[in-house]
Amino acid sequence: MHRVNLSHRITSLISSPSLYHAVGQGALAVEIRRGDSRTRDVLRSLGHWQTEWRVGAERACMRILEGGCSVPVGVETELIELEQGEDEDSPEWTQTAPELTVTSPTLHFSGLLAPSVKYPSPTCTSLPPLTKRRAKLSLKTCITSLDGVRQIIYAPPPVLVKSYAEAERWGELCAEKITEMGGGPILAEINVIRKERERLDFERAKAMSIAASANGSNGVGAGAA
Secondary structure, eight states, rough: OOTTTTTGOOOOOOOOOTOOOTTTOOOOOOOOOOOOOOHHHHHHGGGOOHHHHHHHHHHHHHHHHOOOSSSOOOEEEEEEOOOOOTTTOOOBBOOOOHHHHHHHOGGGGGGTOOSSOOOOOOTSSOOOOOOOOEEEEEEEEEEEOSSSOOOEEEEOOOOOOOOHHHHHHHHHHHHHHHIIIIHHHHHHHHHHHHHHHHHHHHHHHHHHHHHHHHHHHHHHHHOOO
């Protein structure tokens, strides 16, 4: 609505605490062949590091919670790039991550490597020029029981991040915190229910397979007679 200049038509914002979106909701990705460095470099101009950092934090949170489509985990993120000198007096915002090396994952160079600069190969002796980034990252997350009665929400203040890896680490810390706040028992209960559903689905599929096999055998026998 904002993009098409129809903001005045908005009557209610669908955001937290009314609604938390799924991890990675609305983010687009392009899948390419492994080892296809030429296509990877061509596609880099399409990348949006702000989205990549946000999704990295969200996915890291989900990974720690071991969630998926069957687990009611919601998130809401916001990332605002900062100019040098802004919020320098907020050391509590700083999250540290390992220094980049030539063998670091490709995504860890997100936003730090200019589109015109190629990714370093493992045979490089040094890193190419990197751009310094500073951004304020906000991540809110919630876990809801399957009956909707219990809900745990963790909405900490924004933190200062300087790389994809730091955004990812913040997502992990948020997941650990909401688990301690009471999300752990809810997730354990959900996993028990999920495993029972998986068992029933397996038994149902097994019974259908046996029945289909038996019908096939009976059909062959009747034809031969």
